[in-house]
Amino acid sequence: MPAPLQPAIVGAGPAGIRAAQTLAKHGLRPVLIDEAARAGGQIYRRPPAHFDRPPEALYGSEAARATAVHAAIDALQDRIDYRxxxxxxxxxxxxxxxxxxxxxxxxxxxxxxxxxxxGATDRVLPVPGWTLPGVYTLGGAQVALKFQGCAIGSRVVLAGTGPLLYLVAWQYAKAGVDVAAVLDTARFGDQLAAVPAMLRQPAVFLKGVHYVAWLRAHGVPLRRGVRLLRMEGDERVRAVVWSEAGRKHRLDCDAVGFGYALRSETQLADLLGCRFAFAPLHRAHLPERDAAGRSSVPGVYLAGDGAGIMGADAAEWAGELAALTLLADHGMAIDTQRASVLQHRLARLTGFRAGLERAFPFPSDWAAQAPDELVVCRCENVTAGELRRSAADSGTNELNRLKALTRVGMGRCQGRMCGVAAAEILAHATGQPVQQVGRFRGQAPIKPIPIQLERASSASQAGAAA
Structure with missing residues (x-):
């Protein structure tokens, strides 16, 4: 007999909201737990209630989509247990x-x-100077703008690669910030070759073309095929240095946002015991799921970017599909045709996603270029040279063993920021493909918590569980 229906959802972004909406439509009252103060996730992050900027100013061409997702969660307040x-x-x-x-x-x-x-967070590949005040991830720069309506600086350089790079540049420039330059490590030839695959989602592709055209029309310098060399400064970042076509360039600024697309947040799936496998498309170990959203653990379903970066539209579809699958697995009648439509939509996105990877390739030569003195793990102040020496001296070729030897990934971020870079350094140092060195195993607590916790009273816990 299937277990009684007592569904919970972790994450109130597009996937979590659509999952909650679907379960509520079928007469259930799911618990929806979210770290943020207001639902919407990163892509549709909602500002504080007193914030008076219109959605168009916050989300641009995604304003209607963001408003629809926010309206969906607002309409669910008395039908779900939202926390x-x-x-x-x-x-x-x-x-x-x-x-x-x-x-x-x-x-x-x-x-x-x-x-x-x-959901997901920024994928970071450090460069010298990345720990200076005034240096942010692209996602962090976006949070500042969406949630508080402020910029990370008055003269900003945005760097790295991926669609988020151009979106954040467009959002900052539209908000009136001086975007001194957009530095993309991808080459124009890569992006041109990827056009046929990206045309599988023409509306999304044209949005990207619009961002680039708008930035050019408004005088924002766009540089492609660059290699970030360092950020310079003393008490705060003062300049960015990069190479392009064999020549070095330096540009003054007072803030930098950088990142290399996104990486999935998989720690909870790991603690749940979900089976992982290396996904070449995402260059990451991800929890396995079937086409309907089932994980390898009975009763656990995966939806959205936490199981593979596919974007906000896909997250909405995957959240709804995971909820329908959960219901069907427990004998409830669902619209099977709708479930088939959602699976088909998600399957079609794979080709488009492959096009994005071709347009904005991961800089696989990063580890070979990283200097020994580069701080890879900022929490524990572990350098690339220390990682290389430890791998050579100990003969280790596995990431968790390297963690035990060097403390890389043992700090506050639990490897969320340094894990990608540490794996790349180890793979290069040992001459292995990156999939062979493994991944940091999830550990509780997933994120920092106070050492002394005040446990809710028994009555409060009983009420929370009711």
Whole structure:
């Protein structure tokens, strides 16, 4: 007999909201837990309630989509158990350990079924000077603009590669910030060759073309095929140095946003015991899921960018599909035709996603160029040279062993920022493909929590679980 329906959802971005909406339509009352104060995820991050900027100023061409997602969660308030400001930091025995922000209390939330919609974060490849004040990830720069309506600086350089690079540049320039330059490590030839694949999603492709054209029309310098060399400064970043066509360039600025597309947040799936496999398209180890969203663990479903970067539209479809699959697995009648349509849409996106990877390729030669003195793990101040020496001296060729020897990935970020770079350094140092060195295993707490936790009263826990 299937377990009683007691669904919980972690993550209130596009995937989590559509999953909650689907379950509520079928008469269930899911628990929706989200770390942010207001639902919407990173792509549709919602500003504080008193914020008076219109959606068009925050989300641009995505304003209608963002408004629709926000309206969906607003309409669900009395039909779901929504818990914002709540960090899921551990899971065991079908119970989530949740830290509630304002009161710093921890609660245990039991579940019968779980939809994991944990989203993504920036994929970072460090360069010298990246720890200077005034240097942010692209996602961090975007959060500042969307959530608080402020910029990271007055003269900003945005660098790295991926669609987010041009989106953030466009958002900053539209907001009136001086974008001194956009430095893309991808080459124009790569992007031109990827056009046929990206035309599988013409509306998305044309949005990207619009951002680039708008930036050019407004005098923002766009440089392609660059190699970031360093950020310079003392108390704060003052300049960016890069090479292009064999020549070095230096540009003054007071802030930098950089990143190399996105990486999935997979720690919760790891703690749940989901089976992982290396996904060449994403250059990452990801939790496995079938076409309907089922993980390898019965009762656990995966949706959105947390199981592979596919974008906001795909996240909405995957969230709805995961909820429909959960319902069907427990004997409830669903619209099977709708489920088939969603699976077909998601399958079609694979070709487009491959086109994006060709247009904005991962700089696979980064590790070979990283100097020994480069700080890879800023939490523990571990350098690329230390990682190389440890690998050579110990003969280790596995990432978690390197972690034990050097403390890389043991700091506050738990490897979320340095994990990609550490794996690339180890793979290059040992002459292995990056998929062979493994991945940092998920550890509780997933994110930092206070050493002393105030546990909610038994009555509060009982009410929370009801």
């Amino acid at each position: 914002p400001d709540s960090l899921v930091w551990n899971v065991q025995d079908a119970k989530l350990d949740v830290l509630h922000g304002p009161t710093q209390t921890t609660r245990t939330v039991p579940f019968g079924q779980l939809i994991v919609a944990t």
